[in-house]
Amino acid sequence: DAKTTQPTSMDCAEGRAANLPCNHSTISGNEYVYWYRQIHSQGPQYIIHGLKNNETNEMASLIITEDRKSSTLILPHATLRDTAVYYCIVSGANFGNEKLTFGTGTRLTIIP
Amino acid sequence: NAGVTQTPKFQVLKTGQSMTLQCAQDMNHEYMSWYRQDPGMGLRLIHYSVGAGITDQGEVPNGYNVSRSTTEDFPLRLLSAAPSQTSVYFCASSFGRRNQPQHFGDGTRLSIL
Numbered sequence: 001d002a003k004t005t006q007p008t009s010m011d012c013a014e015g016r017a018a019n020l021p022c023n024h025s026t027i028s029g030n031e032y033v034y035w036y037r038q039i040h041s042q043g044p045q046y047i048i049h050g051l052k053n054n055e056t057n058e059m060a061s062l063i064i065t066e067d068r069k070s071s072t073l074i075l076p077h078a079t080l081r082d083t084a085v086y087y088c089i090v091s092g093a094n095f096g097n098e099k100l101t102f103g104t105g106t107r108l109t110i111i112p
Numbered sequence: 113n114a115g116v117t118q119t120p121k122f123q124v125l126k127t128g129q130s131m132t133l134q135c136a137q138d139m140n141h142e143y144m145s146w147y148r149q150d151p152g153m154g155l156r157l158i159h160y161s162v163g164a165g166i167t168d169q170g171e172v173p174n175g176y177n178v179s180r181s182t183t184e185d186f187p188l189r190l191l192s193a194a195p196s197q198t199s200v201y202f203c204a205s206s207f208g209r210r211n212q213p214q215h216f217g218d219g220t221r222l223s224i225l
Contacts, residue, residue, distance in 0.1 A: 044214075096209030098157060098168070103154045105154065
């Protein structure tokens with residue numbers, strides 16, 4: 001399974017875009033990049049996922065580099081409610097959710 | 113839709129007691145799983161199920177049993193509680209096993225004295 005590397009913590013000013021990086025240099029061609037977040041010990045919440053192309057939904061945008069070795073999650077207008085731990089996870093097309101590995105993620109703090 | 117519902121939200125047990133953590137989902141999801149999360153750590157998979165009647169072990173299965181008699185329910189049983197099982201337990205479900213986002217419950221906070 002491809003491993004991911006994320007910064008331990010980040011701060012972002014309220015109202016600004018929060019850009020969370022993730023390195024997955026050993027990712028293979030059929031592995032997806034998933035992002036989840038966990039707000040104050042609640043259950044993790046799915047945000048977005050992608051394979052090659054950039055993706056956008058109502059919560060965030062996901063930018064995957066052309067070589068797919070890294071990605072960035074973008075929260076376009078961060079609010080205080082976006083303070084959470086964000087997990088970047090790589091998941092293969094040939095195995096299931098039982099292979100997902102939730103590391104320690106990035107603790108994002110939104111500053112008023 | 114209620115999503116994934118876990119009960120109880122909090123529980124305190126004595127060493128050696130047994131109990132069942134309940135998990136139910138109303139989204140007709142085939143895949144369900146149980147995780148534990150210890151302080152400052154990520155989630156670790158305990159057991160999972162790809163459909164009614166089918167279960168398998170995850171990363172940390174010892175001390176826990178599961179069964180899946182219906183699509184909706186996936187209870188987790190602690191056979192003889194130990195202090196090392198003090199943790200927050202999360203149940204999750206997804207439409208399928210592959211390339212499907214998981215939906216998580218709010219967790220059960222369990223303390224073993």
